[in-house]
Amino acid sequence: MQNFVFQNGTKIIFGKDTEQFTGQEAAAYGKKILLHYGGGSIKASGLYDAIVQSLREQNAEVFELGGVQPNPRVSLVREGVAICKEQGIDLILAVGGGSVIDSAKAIAAGAKYEGDVWDFFTGKAEVSGSVPIGVVLTIPAAGSETSNGTVITNEDGWYKRAMGHQSLRPQFAILNPVLTYTLPPYQTACGITDMMAHILERYFTNEKHVELTDRLCEAALRTIINNAHTVLAEPANYDARAEIMWAGTIAHNDLLSTGRIGDWGSHDIEHEISGIYDIAHGAGLAIIFPAWMKYVYKHDVNRFAQFANRVWDVEIDLNDLEKTALKGIEKLEQFFSSIGMPVRLAEANIGAEHFEEMAKKGTERGPLGNFVKLQEADLVQIFHLAK
Structure with missing residues (x-):
C-alpha cells in the first residue's frame, strides 16, 4: 500500500x-x-x-x-x-x-x-x-x-x-x-456508467496489499449494479435513486484511491472520442472500457479474475484464470448493453476515420495510463477492438 x-x-x-x-x-x-x-x-x-x-x-x-x-x-x-x-x-x-x-x-x-x-x-x-x-x-x-x-x-x-x-x-x-426523478433513462444510464468507470480506474492498479480499498470498490460497484435496473424501471424509487446518487459521490471523492495508484487511461482515451464526436462521456466509457480491458488483461490476469468473481459472481477456474477474466469483461459489456449503453463505436455511428488522429492527440504529452503504459500505437489497437 x-x-x-x-x-x-x-x-x-x-x-x-x-x-x-x-x-x-x-x-x-x-x-x-x-x-x-x-x-x-x-x-x-x-x-x-x-x-x-x-x-x-x-x-x-x-x-x-x-x-x-x-x-x-x-x-x-x-x-x-x-x-x-x-x-x-x-x-x-x-x-x-x-x-x-x-x-x-x-x-x-x-x-x-x-x-x-x-x-x-x-x-x-x-x-x-x-x-x-x-x-x-x-x-x-x-x-x-x-x-x-x-x-x-x-x-x-x-x-x-x-x-x-x-x-x-x-x-x-x-x-x-x-x-433526479425526471432524468431521461439514457442520461441516468450514462451516469451509472460514468460512476462505475471512476471505480474501475481505481480498481485496476499494480499496487499490492490494498484489500480494504479493493473490497470498497467491489461493494460500490455491486451496489450500483444492483440498483441500476430499478432506477431505470422505477424513476421515482427514492431508495434506489439515493443508493445511486451516494455511490456516484463515493466513486470519485478519492476515498477509493487511498493507498493505490489508479490507471485513468480509459478516461483519457474517451476524452479524445467525445472531444471530436461530442458523445456523452458515459456512453464513450461504455465503449472504451471493455476494449481497454481486452487489450491489457494479460498484464494481471489474477486481478481481472478477482474482478469477475467478486463483482459478477463468476466462478474462478483455477485451471484457466484467463477464461474467468474474459468472462468478467463479457459480464461488464453485457451489463452496459442491458442499461442501453453502446459497447461498440459502430453503435454510436463512429467510424475509423479519426483513429490515428485521436491516438496522436491523446499521447501528445506522453503515454496514457498507469496499469499499463499506452503509446500511440496501443490506442489505435484499442480503438480497433472497440469498433
Missing part, C-alpha cells in the same frame, strides 16, 4: 428537500453569487425559482450564467471568468451535473489568474487558488461535486483536457435524490 494523504473538505447535505438550505450555505462565503447552470430543465422543474428564493432570503446578489453544454466549452468558461472578475463574485453556485460543476471549477480557477484559463489544461500554468464553489447536484454521474478535478473542451482543435487542484473541491454539495 502506498503512503497517502486523504483530505476531502466538501460538506455533504443529503436527502429530501435539502435544496432549501442553499442560501444558508452560500451565505457563509459572501453576498455576490454566480448562479451557473445548463439549459432550461432547472427552470421547468421549479428548482431555479426555489434556489433563487433561498439565495435572496439571505440578501444575496445573484448573477447568472446559463448555457453549459455536455462536454463543457472553454468559451463559456471565459465568459464566467470575466463576470467573476468584473463583479467580484464571492461564490460560484453550480446547479446541475458534472458538466456544470466542471465549468464552474474552471471559472473559479480562471477568476484568480491573470492569463487565459486554458493554460491550466495545457500545463502552461498551475492553479494557485480559486473562488469558492457550491453545488446543487441534479445528475449523479461525474462525482465532480466532491472531486478536485475538472474536464473542459476547447473548440479550437476540439481538445478535451483535465486538470485538478485541491482548491477546486466544492465547499458544499447538496444532494437530493428526488431531483
Whole structure:
C-alpha cells in the first residue's frame, strides 16, 4: 500500500428537500453569487425559482450564467471568468451535473489568474487558488461535486483536457435524490456508467496489499449494479435513486484511491472520442472500457479474475484464470448493453476515420495510463477492438 494523504473538505447535505438550505450555505462565503447552470430543465422543474428564493432570503446578489453544454466549452468558461472578475463574485453556485460543476471549477480557477484559463489544461500554468464553489447536484454521474478535478473542451482543435487542484473541491454539495426523478433513462444510464468507470480506474492498479480499498470498490460497484435496473424501471424509487446518487459521490471523492495508484487511461482515451464526436462521456466509457480491458488483461490476469468473481459472481477456474477474466469483461459489456449503453463505436455511428488522429492527440504529452503504459500505437489497437 502506498503512503497517502486523504483530505476531502466538501460538506455533504443529503436527502429530501435539502435544496432549501442553499442560501444558508452560500451565505457563509459572501453576498455576490454566480448562479451557473445548463439549459432550461432547472427552470421547468421549479428548482431555479426555489434556489433563487433561498439565495435572496439571505440578501444575496445573484448573477447568472446559463448555457453549459455536455462536454463543457472553454468559451463559456471565459465568459464566467470575466463576470467573476468584473463583479467580484464571492461564490460560484453550480446547479446541475458534472458538466456544470466542471465549468464552474474552471471559472473559479480562471477568476484568480491573470492569463487565459486554458493554460491550466495545457500545463502552461498551475492553479494557485480559486473562488469558492457550491453545488446543487441534479445528475449523479461525474462525482465532480466532491472531486478536485475538472474536464473542459476547447473548440479550437476540439481538445478535451483535465486538470485538478485541491482548491477546486466544492465547499458544499447538496444532494437530493428526488431531483433526479425526471432524468431521461439514457442520461441516468450514462451516469451509472460514468460512476462505475471512476471505480474501475481505481480498481485496476499494480499496487499490492490494498484489500480494504479493493473490497470498497467491489461493494460500490455491486451496489450500483444492483440498483441500476430499478432506477431505470422505477424513476421515482427514492431508495434506489439515493443508493445511486451516494455511490456516484463515493466513486470519485478519492476515498477509493487511498493507498493505490489508479490507471485513468480509459478516461483519457474517451476524452479524445467525445472531444471530436461530442458523445456523452458515459456512453464513450461504455465503449472504451471493455476494449481497454481486452487489450491489457494479460498484464494481471489474477486481478481481472478477482474482478469477475467478486463483482459478477463468476466462478474462478483455477485451471484457466484467463477464461474467468474474459468472462468478467463479457459480464461488464453485457451489463452496459442491458442499461442501453453502446459497447461498440459502430453503435454510436463512429467510424475509423479519426483513429490515428485521436491516438496522436491523446499521447501528445506522453503515454496514457498507469496499469499499463499506452503509446500511440496501443490506442489505435484499442480503438480497433472497440469498433
